[in-house]
């Protein structure tokens with residue numbers, strides 16, 4: 001899957017390509033000159049601190065916001081999405097951080113929310129509950145998720161499991177592009193691992209995935225491409241072959257700014273030897289004995 005990642009020319013088959021995109025909220029420039037592409041069977045990670053513009057970027061891809069300049073192509077066609085429905089019609093499914101689920105409804109009901117199959121006609125038309133139950137169970141199993149009981153309220157699942165159900169749902173409904181906004185942000189190490197496994201499963205099923213995260217470790221585990229955002233601008237764009245985890249972590253942490261900070265800290269350390277904690281002595285107190 002990574003054999004094309006060293007190619008630097010434009011990939012003509014990109015599912016989604018943003019070029020030099022900018023976005024303003026009134027006077028606030030949320031994005032400036034951002035470019036990114038997502039291809040089938042690849043994971044593009046978008047990294048950046050709070051306020052970097054990650055959510056704004058995916059809201060453009062998801063059809064919630066319009067970009068102000070630059071181009072947005074879907075499968076090579078310049079596109080302006082009118083609304084999220086239009087994004088879905090193009091096969092772009094977005095899983096937001098605060099998942100839009102109905103906690104008290106069963107897992108199967110949430111799986112089909114808004115796209116419920118029915119059977120019968122006219123006044124006899126009703127929800128095909130058996131089909132929904134069975135399909136949900138089968139689809140989750142296909143992704144390797146063995147839920148004992150798809151009748152349990154989705155609110156009883158862990159955060160990681162809910163993310164997995166959302167991913168399985170997008171795959172089932174035929175998404176070509178899956179956009180995930182910080183799916184591991186609120187999760188522990190183990191659950192994060194499970195979610196990343198299903199992100200990789202979606203990629204292996206041929207979807208193009210956009211994974212938003214501020215965790216370079218999570219990104220590097222699964223990512224094929226990495227786009228770093230900083231205060232709305234591009235701070236780097238790399239393929240997997242062109243950046244190590246250490247370098248990605250360094251850039252993510254602020255790179256040169258972090259070097260400066262560590263110099264600062266060294267100088268502070270040099271100006272005064274180790275002081276016992278809990279004392280309020282200044283370095284000068286140390287030298288006067």
Ligand SMILES: Nc1ncnc2c1ncn2[C@@H]1O[C@H](COP(=O)(O)OP(=O)(O)O)[C@@H](O)[C@H]1O
Nearest residue numbers: 025028030048049050051052053054055056057
């Ligand atoms: N609806 C909005 N109206 C005005 N400013 C916004 C809006 N949404 C985001 N912003 C601003 O745009 C910038 C980028 O925000 P966002 O895309 O949410 O960043 P991230 O998801 O990386 O934390 C921030 O400065 C934020 O305050």
Ligand SMILES: [Mg+2]
Nearest residue numbers: 051054055056
């Ligand atoms: Mg955000």
